[in-house]
Structures are given as C-alpha cells and as structure tokens.
Amino acid sequence: MTDPLFAVPAAPLVPVEGAAGAFPVRRIFCVGRNYAAHAAEMGNEVDREAPFYFTKSAHDICLSGATIPYPLETRDCHHEMEFVVAIGAPAFRVSEAEAMTAVYGYACGIDLTRRDLQGAAKEKRRPWDLGKDFEHSAIIAPITPRAAFGEIGDQAIRLAVDGTVTQDARLSDMVWSVPEVIAHLSRFYHLQPGDLIYTGTPAGVGPVGPGNVLLGEVDGLAPLYLSIDAAE
Template sequence: MTEPLFDIPAPPLVPVEGDARGYPVRRIFCVGRNYAAHAAEMGNEVDREAPFYFTKSAHALCLSGATIPYPPGTQDCHHEMEFVVALGADAFEVSEADAMAAVWGYGCGIDLTRRDLQSQAKDTRRPWDLGKDFENAAIIGALTPRARFGEIGAQALRLMVGDRVAQAARLSEMVWPVPAIIAHLSRFYHLAAGDLIYTGTPAGVGPVGPGDRMRGEIDGLPAVEVTIGAGA
C-alpha cells in the first residue's frame, strides 16, 4: 500500500449544540446575490433564472469564538452574515420536493471577503478565489439539527459589529430558498454529508478592521462570534 509523503490536517469539525460529537466538513459552497437588497447595494441585479455559486476550501473554516488576524493581501475586508445549511445525506439530481431530506442541520456563518481583490477579479473577468477563499474566511457557529430548529421561515438574521447593527433581514427574504438551492446545486455536484452551503448575505455588508468584534445571530441558532486581531 502506498504511504503518503506527508500528513495533512484532518477535516475540521464544527461543534454541534447538545452533542459531544462534531460535524466533519467536506466542502463549502456559497450562494451569491441571494438577497435582492444586497445585490442592489453592490450594483448588481439578482439573476432570477438560477442561483450561482462560489466555493471555499474546508480549511478556510474558522470556529466561533476565535480571534483571527486581519487577512493578508487586502485593504478592504468585508463581513457577510449568512444562514448555513449542513448536509447529512447524499443528494444528486434531486427535486425541490425531495431536497430537504439531505439536510442535517443549520448554523450561523460569516463569510469574510477581500472586497478589493474580488472587485479587481470582477473588473478583469477573472475568478473570485483570491477574494473569497482564504484562511479564516468561513466563520461558523455551533450547528443545530434540523428537527430542533424546525421549518425555515421568517427567522430574523442580524450581525453586530461592536455595538452597531450592521446587517438585519429575515430568512424569508432569500431569493432562492433552501430546497431550490439544493436541487439546483445537485445537478452539478454529488452532494453528500459534510457539505456546507452558505446561503448568501443580506444588505449592510461593510469593512472590518483590527479590534472589531462581530456577533451574528439567527433566531433559534447559537450565535457566531469572531474578533479581528492584528495583521497576519
């Protein structure tokens, strides 16, 4: 049997509310422009034909409660508060009616974005990877099983930066609801347990810097918290 040349880190584990076990993360998918007001504030229109996505490495994951360095290579790092869906079963070419059977649970997430690098990529029609996929760019709170959370409806989502409410919306404002996202994404990937879907951010995104403390909340879920420290 072939031996590896070197060891690599094991998949990160996300804490689960009320459970000593952790949720192992396989992949991270992110939905773009899923709140109309956010699309408008960024100068874009919502594509109502189909959702679109970008991805983050599992090793971009950062657990709630951390103090992280300000990301390298940027002068304009932005916060984006999101509702995260954690899958617990396979889903390939599923219908919207069957999509929720693949959902294991939910969590609060913050997508950090190197906005200046993302804007440069947009201007040159290049991929968004440098702007989106970097260490500590996918912050997440403890997960809650689907049955305990209940139906997705008009739960409030909010992000505090210090004592200021920076983002506030309701999950019912998503352009593409969770079943539609899973059904569409499953046409292009064999989705499976361990896959996370960050479902998009509402309006109010903005810059954060060293010393900023963020707290994201969604009704019925444990909060996600993170502090920005000095540069890397």
C-alpha cells in the first residue's frame, strides 16, 4: 500500500457532557419536513408514507460557541433548529422496537440553509446540495448521553435570534419519531457509531445575518450558541 499523497482532516470531534472522551463524527443525515407546521410554512405537505433525507459532510460540523463568517454566495441564509441523535452502535434493518439501542445520545443542532440556493435548485428539480451542504452549516452543542436525557417526550425545542424567540415547538410534534426514523434509515444504510441524525426543524425558520447571535435549546440538553460575522 502506498503512502497518501496529502493529509486529510481527521473526523470532527463533538464534546460529550460528563465524559472525558469526544464523539467522532462519521456521517450526517438530515430528515426533511419532519414538523407539519414547518412543511406548511414552506408551502409543502408532509409525506406521511415515509420520511426523506438529505446529507451533509461530516466536515460541515461547527461546535457551539463559534463565530462563523456569513456563508458564501447567499443573500438568504436561514436558521433551522434541530434535535440531533448521535448513533453509538451499529444498526442495519432494525425494527422500531430495536432502534433505540443504537442511540448514544442527543444534542441541540442547527442546520444552516442557503435558502435562495435551495429554492433555485427546487425550481429546476435539482439536488439541494449547494443550499444545504457547506462549511459551518451543521452546528452542534455538546452531546448528552441517552441515559442522562431520559425518554423523548414533549420536551420544548426553541431558537432565539438576538434574544427574540423565532422557533418554539415540542419534540412530540415530530411527524416521524426517532425510532421510526432510525428503523427506516437503517433499511438504506448500515448505520454506524459516529453517525448523526438531524431530525428536522419546527416552524419559524428565518434569515440570519452578520451580527446575529443565536441561542438554541432543547429541554434537558446543553444549549447551543452561535454568532454570525461578516462575510469572507
């Protein structure tokens, strides 16, 4: 075997609450339209036959507390607050009853979206990659282990921009539950430790700009802080 021609970045690491080690990120899966009110505000209906997904590069990960430049080539970048599931055990073709055994923990996350680029792609019936998969677009707070968080129920999920709450819902509002998402996704992928699932965003998404400070919260999890700087 020959030596690599150049070095590549190691897997991004996410801190874990109460643990000395960190969670290495392998892949990022994102659930689309998993809150009916958000689907409606975007002019869409929920597909109740099956969830659907898009992906982000693991190297889009950005840790809570960061200050990031306003994203490239967009004039309409939106925040999307998310409940993130961290996978800690292999899962392939698991049932809903088995799905939660694959979960390591949970975290607050934000899916930044270049909404103008996503919209242009939708109009041309093209993939959303330019709108969704870009540097610093997968924000995440420290992960809380599953046992410390407890059962997923009606915990509040909210996001505030400069102190004004823009998104406010309950995890119980999700169209597809976490066990349902894991079971369905495991039919198409061999889920492995290090995979993250961003489970969708509630209604109230909106634009962010230079100078904005974001605070994302889910009851029982470490909060998420993000500041937006001027464009590069």
